[in-house]
Amino acid sequence: MGDDSEWMKLPIDQKCEHKLWKARLNGYEEALKLFEKIDDEKSPEWSKYLGLIKKFVIDSNAVAQLKGLEAALAYVENAHVAGKTTGEVVSGVVNKVFNQPKARAKELGIDICLMFVEIEKGEVVQEELLKGLDNKNPKIIVACIETLRRALSEFGSKIISLKPMIKVLPKLFESREKAVRDEAKLLAVEIYRWIRDALRPPLQNINSVQLKDLEEEWVKLPSSVPKQTRFLRSQQEMKAKFEQQQAAGGDADGGGDDGDEAVPQVDAYELLEAVEILSKLPKDFYDKIEAKKWQERKEALEAVEVLVKNPKLEAGDYADLVKALKKVVGKDTNVMLVALAAKCLAGLATGLRKKFGQYASQVVPTILEKFKEKKSQVVQALQEAIDAVFLTTTLQNLSEDILAVMDNKNPTIKQQTSLFIARSFRHCTPSTLPKSLLKPFCAALLKHINDSAPEVRDAAFEALATALKVAGEKAVNPFLTDVDKLKLDRIKECAEKVELAAGGKAGGGPDRKENRPMAGKAPVLSGAAGDKDTKENVVKSGPLKKVPAAKAGGPPKKGKQAAAGGGGSAGTKGKKGAETKEIFEPELSIEVCEEKASAVLPASCVQQLDSSNWKERLACMEEFQKAVELMDKTEMPCQALVRMLAKKPGWKETNFQVMQIKLHIVALVAQKGTFSKTSAQIVLDGLVDKMGDVKCGNNAKEALTAIAEACQLPWTAEQIMSMAFSQKNPKNQSETLNWLSNAIKEFGFSGLNVKAFISNVKTALAATNPAVRTSAITLLGVLYLYVGPSLRMFFEDEKPALLSQIDAEFEKMQGQTPPAPTRGTSRHTVGSGDDGEEGEDQEEAGNDVVDLLPRADISDKITSELVSKIGDKNWKIRKEGLDEVTSIINEAKFIQPNIGELAPALKSRLNDSNKILVQQTLSILQQLASAMGPNIKQHVKNLGISIITVLGDSKSNVRAASLATVNAWTEQTGMKEWLEGEDLSEELKKENPFLRQELLGWLAEKLPTLRTVPSDLFFCVPHLYSCLEDRNGDVRKKAQDALPFFMMHLGFEKMAKATGKLKPASKDQVLAMLEKAKANMPAKPAPLTKTSSRAIGTAPAKCQTSSGSGEDFMAGSVETKPDPKKAKTGGTAPKTKGIQGKKVPSKSNLKEDDDRSGPIFVIVPGGKEQRMKDEKGLKILKWNFTTPRDEYIEQLKTQMSSCVAKWLQDEMFHSDFQHHNKALAVMVEHLESEKDGVISCLDLILKWLTLRFFDTNTSVLMKALEYLKLLFIMLNQEEYHLTENEATSFIPYLVLKVGEPKDVIRRDVRAILNRMCLVYPASKMFTFIMEGTKSKNSKQRAECLEELGCLVESYGMNVCQPTPGKALKEMAVHIGDRDNTVRNAALNTIVTVYNVHGDQVFKLIGNLSEKDMSMLEERIKRSAKRPNAALARQVEEKPQRIQSVSANTNMLRKGTAEDMSSKLNQARNMSGHSEATHTVPREFQLDLDEIENDNGTVRCEMPALVQHKLDDILEPVLIPEPKMRAVSPHFDDMHSNTASTINFVISQVASGDINTSIQALAQIDEVLRQEDKAEAMSGHIDQFLIATFMQLRLIYNTHMADEKLDKDEIVKLYSCIIGNMISLFQIESLAREASAGVLKDLMHGLITLMLDSRVEDLKEGQQVIRSVNLLVVKVLEKSDQTNILSALLVLLQDSLLATASSPKFSELVMKCLWRMVRLLPETINSINLDRIMLDMHIFMKVFPKEKLKQCKSELPIRTLKTLIHTLCKLKGPKILDHLTMIDNKNESELEAHLCRVMKHSLDQTGSKTEKGTEKGASRIDEKSPKAKVNDILAEIFKKIGSKENTKEGLAELYEYKKKYSDADIEPFLKNSSQFFQSYVERGLRLIEMEREGKGRIPSSTGVSPQMEGSCIPTPTNTVSSSIGNSNGEEVGPSVYLERLKILRQRCGLDNAKQEDRQPLTSQLSKPSIPTVASSTDMLHSKLSQLRESREQYQHIDMDSNQTNSSGTTTSSTTASNIDDLKKRLERIKSSRK
Helix, strand or coil: CHHHHHHHCCCHHHHHCCCCHHHHHHHHHHHHHHHHHCCCCCCCHHHHCCCCHHHHHCCCCHHHHHHHHHHHHHHHHHCCCHHHHHHHHHHHHHHHCCCCCCHHHHHHHHHHHHHHHHHHHHHHHHHHHHHHCCCCCHHHHHHHHHHHHHHHHHHCCCCCCCHHHHHHHHHHHCCCCHHHHHHHHHHHHHHHHHHHHHHCHHHCCCCHHHHHHHHHHHHHCCCCCCCCCCCCHHHHHHHHHHHHHHHHHCCCCCHHHHHHHHCCCCCHHHHCCCECCHHHCCCCHHHHCCCCCHHHHHHHHHHHHHHHCCCCECCCCCHHHHHHHHHHHHHCCCHHHHHHHHHHHHHHHHHHHHHHHHHHHHHHHHHHHHCCCCCHHHHHHHHHHHHHHHCCCCHHHHHHHHHHHHCCCCHHHHHHHHHHHHHHHHCCCCCCCCHHHHHHHHHHHHHHCCCCCHHHHHHHHHHHHHHHHHHCHHHHHHHHCCCCHHHHHHHHHHHHHCCCCCCCCCCCHHHHHHHHHHHHHHHHHHCCCCCHHHHHHHHHHHHHHHHHHHHHHCCCCCHHHHHHHCCCCCCHHHHHHHHHHHCCCCCCCHHHHHHHHHHHCCHHHHHHCCCCCHHHHHHHHHHHHHHHHHCCHHHCCHHHHHHHHHCCCHHHCCCHHHHHHHHHHHHHHHHHCCCCHHHHHHHHHHHHHHCCCCCCHHHHHHHHHHHHHHHCHHHHHHHHHHHHHHCCCHHHHHHHHHHHHHHHHHHCCCCCCHHHHHHHHHHHHCCCCHHHHHHHHHHHHHHHHHHCHHHHHHHCCCCHHHHHHHHHHHHHHCCCCCCCCCCCHHHHCCCCCCHHHHHHHHHHHHHHHHHHCCCECCHHHCCHHHHHHHCCCCHHHHHHHHHHHHHHHHHHCCECCCCCCHHHHHHHHCCCCCHHHHHHHHHHHHHHHHHHHHHHHHHHHHHHHHHHHHCCCCCHHHHHHHHHHHHHHHHHHCCHHHHCCCHHHHHHHCCCHHHHHHHHHHHHHHHHHCCCCCHHHHHHHHHHHHHHCCCCHHHHHHHHHHHHHHHHHHCHHHHHHHHHHCCHHHHHHHHHHHHHHHHHCCCCCCCCCCCCCCCCCCCCCHHHHCCCCCCCHHHCCCCCCCCHHHHCCCCCHHHHHHHHCCCCCCCCCHHHHHHCCCCCECCCCCHHHHHHHHHHCCCCCCCCCCCCCHHHHHHHHHHHHCCECHHHHHHHCCCCHHHHHHHHHHHHHHHCCCHHHHHHCHHHHHHHHHHHHCCCCHHHHHHHHHHHHHHHHHHHHCCCCCCHHHHHCCHHHHHHHCCCCCHHHHHHHHHHHHHHCCCCCHHHHHHHHHHHCCCCCHHHHHHHHHHHHHHHHHHCHHHCCCCHHHHHHHHHHHHHCCCHHHHHHHHHHHHHHHHHHCCHHHHHHCCCCHHHHHHHHHHHHHCCCCCCCCHHHHCCCCCCCCCCCCHHHHHHHHHHHHHHHHHHHHHHHCHHHCCCCCCCCHHHCCCHHHHHHCCCCCCCCCCCHHHCCCHHHHHHHCCCCCCCCCCCCCCCHHHHHHHHHHHHHHHHHCCCCHHHHHHHHHHHHHHHCCHHHHHHHCCCHHHHHHHHHHHHHHHHHHHCCCCCCCHHHHHHHHHHHHHHHHHHHHCHHHHCCCCHHHHHHHHHHHHHHHCCHHHHHCCCHHHHHHHHHHHHHHHHHHCCHHHHHHHHHHHHHHHHHCCCCCHHHHHHHHHHHHHHHHHHHHHHHHCCHHHHHHHHHHHHHHCCHHHHHCCCCCHHHHHHHHHHHHHHHHHHHHHHHHCCCCCCHHHCCHHHHHHHHHHHHHHHHCCCCCCCHHHHHHHHHHCCCHHHHHHHHHHHHHHHHCCCCHHHHHHHHHHHHHHCCCCCCHHHHHCCCHHHHHHHHHHHHHHHHHHHHHHHCCCCCCCCHHHHHHHCCCCCCCCCCCCCCCCCCCCCHHHHHHHHHHHHHHCCCCCCCCCCCCCHHHHHCCCCCCCCCCCCCECHHHHHHHHHHHHHHHHCCCCHHHHCCCCCCCCHHHHHHHHHHHHHHHHHHHHHC
16 A cells, blocks of 8 residues: 555656656546536646647556546547647557457547547548557448448538548458448448438449449438538527427427528539540551541440540640541531530530630630531530530630621521530530620620521520510610510510529529628728728628628619619619619500590690791790700609600701700600600601701700710710711711710619721711811810720721821720710719729729720641641741741731641640740730630630640740749639639649749739639649748748738638648648738738729719829828719718728728827927937837838838827838838828928938838839929929938938839839939939949849949939049940940940040040940940030039038029929930930029920010011020029129020020020021120030030931931021031121130031031032131131140140041041131130140150150151241240140150240251241251151152152152142152153153142142052042142241242232231132041021122132131121121021921
8 A cells, every 4th residue: 555655646747757657546536526627718727738638638548548548538538738648549549449348448538539539530530540540450340331421421521521431441341351341331320411412423433233222321321411410619699599499399490591501502513533545545546536437437436435424534735636536527528427426525524624725715616617517416416515624614714715707697506606605504504604705696696586587586585584584674774675575575484484503593583692691701801800990890891781682683663763763772783773663665656645644735836836836836845845944853744745755846946945955855854754775766767967056056955964964875875976977068077076975984884885986987087178187086085084095996997197196096985984864864873882893894894995806716727737847847838837927917907816737736836845926825825815805714724824834844934934824814814713723733743943933922922812713723722831941941931921812812711721631840831830820911902993993984083182192092092082972862871882892901980080089290309319319229120121021121111210200100010011001191291381390300201112112012112202393393392412321321212223123013123313413513413313223123233323323424423422434434334235235225325424424435434345445336326315514514513402501502493393303304204314304404494384384475685686577586496584593603783684595595505496496596606696785695615615525526426317308408507507616707706706625626617517428329418527727727726726726735645546537527627727727827826735745745745746746747756847837936945934824844855845946946057048937947857867858759659659649749749849839850850761751750840830720729728639540549639738738748937938929929919918917718618528437517697698708708809808818807708707697697597497
């Protein structure tokens, strides 16, 4: 006993584990007591025993085991944790209890198992018991079977899964143990009790004796439905109900109903094992089936028949087999084989079920066509086949094929098709037979009920009757409106006899039943399920919904009652019900009408109706009107009254007063009476006839509107359209169209037959009368509102002019929502149960349009040759085949769904080894989707799923193409077809990581948008779970992302239950993920009400105000109020509207709203500053992350709690995106009213918005961007500047979004970036955007680069940070990017910079690879960029808004910033920046809106400008009074107005539009020509010149290359520019204002123009170039001499450095320098020599002497020397004092060279006297030493001696002799032959004659053409090499003086003053220049004037030289030219008027 005492002291749990059995027994007894005593099922005590319970069960001592079992049973029953022990305990029971001899042990074991089932662990118990069936001990097997039987008997087949049990039954029947067989028999009987005959097929193969026994047992079973008698813990309500029933004495009423619910219909098919038959087909099957002998074909078919007898077949690729069988059915001549093949097809369809669906659309047309067979056995086989096929797919998918056969001529086919439709309808329910399907079927069947063949009629009646029975009268009646009463009665009679396959109830019965659970469930889904409010909603909406639904369900009441009750029930439909009755109002004879009318009208009135006196008729009408007004609705005989009105003269009434009243009466009758279509028919013709009448038209329209209201618009519209277009009066036609446009807006769109209108509209568009065309286009605009862009497809073949008008009308309508209907049935709607349906109608209206498209049948083009091509072994032939398919689809545009053999052919290409072909196939499938439209549905199963398979491809581009194709398909088909069946789950099952991640990603995107999904989605769940544990991380992530969306549709319970089959470890993991997903589970999208999709029907305009600018209605804010109009009829309806029409997110009741009345942002003083300090001091996390972690979100939440309203914060941080949308809507609403609050919390708001950028939901993102746009507008208005902290925590994340794939988002982000520049410096923005270019996302890189281009374009180069050079280098890197769009963006951006900054860009960019550089140069050359008016920005120092707090800056920003942003926006929106805006830099900014709005009132304050009659020119560029004064730093206050006006005009000079530019130039010319006004231009010269040379560059690069531009326009523009410049450079004071940099660019532009060979080819080209010569002379003479000399030196330096520059360019620059050298003696004193010396120093530094000598030509070195010599000559030794600006003189040879020249000239001065300084200056250099002369001559004679260069040599010799008249050439001639000597002399004479003779031709001085040929490689006309010889030798000015002397002597002119001056016309008149590709334009008048001036120069031989000696007075010819120019300009202006 001592032992006992020891263990007695132990605690219970330790006793239970004791080694002594007694101790254990005692432990178990105490444990049992304890377990029964603990009340709290969640007590911690239970957990102590978790690990022990298994030991209780498997105790080795039989006595203790019994007690242990009792304790275990008590534990399982009471402990909440018991479920965790299920597996091990049941396993213990099976193995250690069921084999015990004691019956009590077995009994307790079974009880424990059943108790586990009761606590929801049925699946695990069943699994363990089934494992026990494999035990060798028969006792255990018997006990397991018994337990299973009892579980099934008590819990029913819903809880105990039958399939695994049925699977093992046959094996149990084969057992050797009788006890096992007997127990199996009892189990089989129990199973039969639950599923009846579904058990027969699985057991058909057991022993026949056993089967017979079973049959006998089965027969004995009662026929009543079995009931569940024991319930799970979760079914306690059912348990209570059951007990109540039992107490009441068994099955009371309603028991049946519950019975229905309790017993799920088990499908025998589900219980069967699938058999694989494809591999069992005979090997030669495909050969045999094609064999010529029918016996062989029969053998092949019989083999298949045997295989398909298997009731369940395994899925596989049956395409070939189906194709073979289909061929036999369609083409075999032996009818017996046709029947056999049909049987095989039926077997296949039955065995495969839904998996056969993909082949259904291939076989149905063939079977239907084959119904022409007469033999009954064939017909029967075909019927069976088509019925079996139908069950594998949906009616929707087959509808096209069936309808196509309905028009067949063969009556048998028609009859059998109708019968097939009837049989198909029987399988439908009201939901699977929607109106969209009923409509085409009813239309086709209605034709058949009038068929001549009685069997066709009968079949059609049967089909219509079935439809009526299935869908209910309410749905079908609208389609039977035109059926006469007899036939209608027959349909109804047949309907009563119809037996529905599903045993469903007729009419609205099923509707009613479906509605009920929906009403209860719907709102639960929308909110967070646990919310208190949600439950309230449910309670409220439940009953309210049921009532109307129930009413609407039944068939409509007859006659007027229904109409009266319409308000109460379903409004619209009630009315329709009434109308169906009224339509049959018989047509009354005139006598009856007169009789009825006499009864209600005064007698005199009836008599005077046809009186010949109009006054009597008038009086009669007035009486008639009064009578009608007083009549009661019930007594009004409408038809009789309108017949009276139509009585002679009827509608031919000539008196308009009578007619007006008559029309008014029609309107009254229609409004007041019960007006039928019969009555309408009587008057419509007359009304249409009066539509166009001036006096009666309005009354006619009023009457029509009343009729439309009575008889519905669709019918009325159709009638009047056909009437209007059957007559010829265009006025009537146009007015009818106008009325209809208006009526559609008033009545709404539902029910209208678009197709009928379209044919009439096309007729109207072709009308000759413009009014008819205009009305038709207006009507199209209205239709567009409802139908959308698809409407345009009908008019694509119209003439382009008409199409552009239509497009313009559509453009106007874009973005508008259709107005809410104000008339017609919609105003009666109560908004109750019918809503959903109406929504359906409307959607239908939209979809119908697509159905109306004429679709081509391409099946005949899909020939067998083409199909074999696509399947060829050679990939090139396959590709040809695919190309052919592409072109077939392209030609057809819209196609029918019948594509013959194309589908299987394309399917096989999807797994082509050649990936290019796979991609091509995918693009064909994409095309196919858009071409076929919604009909592509029927190909989803056979083709669509194959596209999904391609998502598993290893190449990312193929996967992307596949995804795009799938999306294109789903756009057309919706998701239902894809999710039905097991195809998707089969795909997900494949262990391909690519396929899995792409497919899951796709599902995660699509599922949240669906309201309902097929239950088949559940098949995917097991595979989804395996993806959660996939090896590949991406697959796991995608699976986790998709989890909440699966749960959203399937529910947490179902998903959790599905984890039962996972391994324990996996299960826990998956359950944890499910819990997490449950928290993030989004609400289902709200069902579409009328206001959704395209806002058809009654979209109250109000709804948009609450949520900003018309966001998607569903996501709008809480305050969607019901439309007041709807509230009129139903009392309670409006309240429910909010709940049912739109699932209002949970917190929407009034109490909550009251709490929300206060401000949403609380201003905490100093709050923002404190937050910044904290962040700076690192007290809190810095807002910087790649993806936001939880701690960031928490931190923001905490920071917000003090300054954001609690309820708003809850919305902002909710897990469901719809709440975010709501929060944004509220923020938008409060933006204006709480500006200060917003600004005080701005940093937090921006941070919260960055979190939204990381959301995946597009609607939130769109809404956030919308809010940001409004926010930045507000901040700008408040003159707020972003702080650094706000910018850095927001801008980088915004820049990320610029790379979004969706266009609309990128556009919004760009718009926001643009607006931000108004509140944050652009230069700082630049750095953030530059960071964005480093992204991996190519779209982001491209957009950021474009944005940078916009910034530079708008704010000039100073915006580039840290320096322009660095920024440009970074941008240039992207020219080599691998992505094409990025490359283009980089090039465009740099071209933009180039347009602003010119050639300096190349220096800034630095070294680029050769390829990149060539791309850039090419782009700059090609660039069609119009130079922007950012012109003056190069001159400016700073961009517009570097932050400054001064009032001035604020004012400036306020005045101009908004403009700036809008302009900037324009610049951004223009595609690829090709279109520049006329943005004007800060001071010159104008409010363009103002200009547009008040043209006349704005006066410009320029001094006296308006006196000139320039109105016409001024009009397009109205110059308004500028907004701000004293802003511009450049001008004093007095001038600011004029200045900004001039700036505006100057900015237009650079316009890309030629006319704008010409007009601006004309205005400036006007100013320049008047001395008193010219000074206004002062201060604007540089700006004007910049605009001018930018225009020159634009002409050169763009206009000249533009083939479409008229070249005369270009010439006009050129002449304007040159004329203006000449005017400018005649005013010396203005000319001197031009700076060196600008002059350099100007000269560059002018010289480029002179060298442009394209200009020469123009008609007036020669004149243009001469004028430019003249202008260049002016520029050289009049500009500031220091500036122009400096400019020329820099230009020469650049041109020599530039590799692309032409040698001719440098040559012309040097000629200009020579010209300057000649002017030096006069100008030397006004020149700043220090600057010139600096320029020369730089030049010589870049080009040391050695480098210059390497140049091809000697001219540069000679030019430089000449300049230096001249300066030394003029200044003497003092020249050395002017080197002050040079820092390091040793860097160049300048100083040394000067010293050398000085020394040399001092030696020379004594020996030679000079004629003139110029000559002297040049001669210094000419005296070359003797040796050098000999070298030169030797060289020349060498040339003369060589064959090639003879002419060149002679020319050089001639030149040399002229130059050095004293040179001795004798020594060289002496040694040569006599012949050579005479040749040389003759040659020199010839040259002399030629040159002297050419003196009079326009090129003023010239080289002979022959010489020219030898010198100049390019064939230009007469080329003056004037300033310098073409061979590159130096030529001094004296040579030209000599030549001039000769010319002047010839003309008898005096030579006295020749040295003083020589116009550059002679030097530069017509340079010889190769092309440099350029483009430009010019005015004729100026040209002709310039031509005259040219002639004067030639013929009067430069008279001007004499008058123009001093250089200050202007040459008389030039003066006269200018006057002439002015006169011509006046003429142009007047002609322009």
